Amino acid sequence: MAIEKIFVALxxxxxxxxxxxxxxLTGDEQHIGNWPGKTVEKRSGLLRCGCNDMQITVVDLPGAxxxxxxxxxxxxxxDFIVEDRPHLVVNVLxxxxxxxxxxxxxxxxxxxxxLLVVLxxxxxxxxxxxxxxxxxxxxxxxxTPVVELVARRGQGMDVLRDRIVELATAVQSQRxxxxxxxxxxxxxxxxxxxxxxxxxx
Amino acid sequence: MASSSIPLxxxxxxxxxxxxxxxxxxxxxxxxxxxxxxxxxxxxxxxxHGGPLxxxxxxxxxxxxxSIAGKILVEVA
Numbered sequence: 001m002a003i004e005k006i007f008v009a010l011x012x013x014x015x016x017x018x019x020x021x022x023x024x025l026t027g028d029e030q031h032i033g034n035w036p037g038k039t040v041e042k043r044s045g046l047l048r049c050g051c052n053d054m055q056i057t058v059v060d061l062p063g064a065x066x067x068x069x070x071x072x073x074x075x076x077x078x079d080f081i082v083e084d085r086p087h088l089v090v091n092v093l094x095x096x097x098x099x100x101x102x103x104x105x106x107x108x109x110x111x112x113x114x115l116l117v118v119l120x121x122x123x124x125x126x127x128x129x130x131x132x133x134x135x136x137x138x139x140x141x142x143x144t145p146v147v148e149l150v151a152r153r154g155q156g157m158d159v160l161r162d163r164i165v166e167l168a169t170a171v172q173s174q175r176x177x178x179x180x181x182x183x184x185x186x187x188x189x190x191x192x193x194x195x196x197x198x199x200x201x
Numbered sequence: 202m203a204s205s206s207i208p209l210x211x212x213x214x215x216x217x218x219x220x221x222x223x224x225x226x227x228x229x230x231x232x233x234x235x236x237x238x239x240x241x242x243x244x245x246x247x248x249x250h251g252g253p254l255x256x257x258x259x260x261x262x263x264x265x266x267x268s269i270a271g272k273i274l275v276e277v278a
Contacts, residue, residue: 065232068231070228070232096260097260098260099237099260099261100236100259
């Protein structure tokens, strides 16, 4: 059987745990720092999943608040999501800063990219008295799957890994069937529409 | 602009503030908006020791240089 090449991107605001998740998923030991802006270029590694007939590459993108880039790192993140069209975008959210984090999430949704949302740092959110209803969040995001995680303790990591394999391979077969590596054309046009893309005040 | 509006870096810490207007260029205004600094939002200054300000906005902390803070107008909430 041919080895399938599948790409999964980790995206999210700065300092939400993307690199911690990347290391856990790939077995890599990329340096982790507790400050925003640590990752300034994208890094990739192979997902450890025991799935022999396919190869899933995980790409750790620099932190971004928005897909309308303000800094070079954000441009790297935007270009990868919009132009390289990964089979799955894993959007990591800091559960304790949900409102600000969801701005990027809605922008990724508008690109039409296949999306999985990860609620990370749930322990810190709970410690601050924040309770999040993951099912309702998923519903509010148009049925986007949501996984709960405490990455630094590894809680939820197996579920996340399984969901990534499941969703990314589904997109892969879908694209093979459609003979196209493109997002739905309508979605891309919607994203590029200058009126929708302009902001806000 | 309401006459009671003052630039954020002169507002002082320890009192609830409300954003009235951003007087920056288009790009910076969009950026600040993306970070949650929208008209009407509540802001509190957590640290102001002469350098960058640390703000509490929408459950997040945000550090801003004084020159940018000077383009954000607020009133006491």
